[in-house]
Amino acid sequence: xxxxxxxxVLVANGPYAAMILxxxxxxASSFQLSPGAWLGAIGYVLAGLAGAVWIxxxxxxxxxxxxxxxxPCGYGKMAARLVPKxxxxxxxQKFKRHIPVIVPLWLVPVLCGAVSLTQAWSGAVAGLVTxxxxxxxxxxxxxxxxxxxxxxxxxxxxxxxxxxxGKRQSPPAERGES
Numbered sequence: 589x590x591x592x593x594x595x596x597v598l599v600a601n602g603p604y605a606a607m608i609l610x611x612x613x614x615x616a617s618s619f620q621l622s623p624g625a626w627l628g629a630i631g632y633v634l635a636g637l638a639g640a641v642w643i644x645x646x647x648x649x650x651x652x653x654x655x656x657x658x659x660p661c662g663y664g665k666m667a668a669r670l671v672p673k674x675x676x677x678x679x680x681q682k683f684k685r686h687i688p689v690i691v692p693l694w695l696v697p698v699l700c701g702a703v704s705l706t707q708a709w710s711g712a713v714a715g716l717v718t719x720x721x722x723x724x725x726x727x728x729x730x731x732x733x734x735x736x737x738x739x740x741x742x743x744x745x746x747x748x749x750x751x752x753x754g755k756r757q758s759p760p761a762e763r764g765e766s
Contacts (some may be wrong), residue, residue, distance in 0.1 A: 591657035600661045600735050601628060603727045608636035610720040612696035617713050618697075618704035639690035641670070646686040649674035652742055660736035680745045687747070694724050 619625035646665035653659035655668035701717035
């Protein structure tokens with residue numbers, strides 16, 4: 589385990605920030621930059637910020653990296669300014685319970701873009717939806733797993749790491765096999 593520098597924390601948060609900005613641009617463009625589209629885009633950015641704070645308040649206090657520089661995204665240090673430390677043994681439970689709150693951030697821009705594209709083709713909207721999807725569904729998970737999760741002491745029991753490609757098969761001896 590190691591401490592992360594401010595520049596590493598910025599790099600770790602870059603894909604999420606890009607996702608939020610691309611999502612807002614997708615929402616605004618999907619509805620022809622109308623006043624309602626701008627409100628939707630602003631609402632999406634605020635939801636993205638609120639989602640990060642939600643995780644800091646409800647998940648981070650239960651993490652082993654709470655209030656340390658060992659948190660690769662910096663949320664652990666920020667969480668300590670917002671809420672007291674929670675019980676570490678329930679991290680996986682809190683993670684499972686609170687991550688669904690931010691799932692709409694991955695879905696809303698794609699749905700808005702799909703609705704727009706079914707009504708009228710737009711290369712700009714298609715490009716934004718594609719860029720958003722690549723960032724949200726490829727880059728964000730890849731950076732999370734390769735940057736943050738590799739050094740995490742809770743990775744074995746983490747719901748995120750036990751999904752799909754991040755799932756590690758235990759050696760036969762650990763599974764009780766010979």
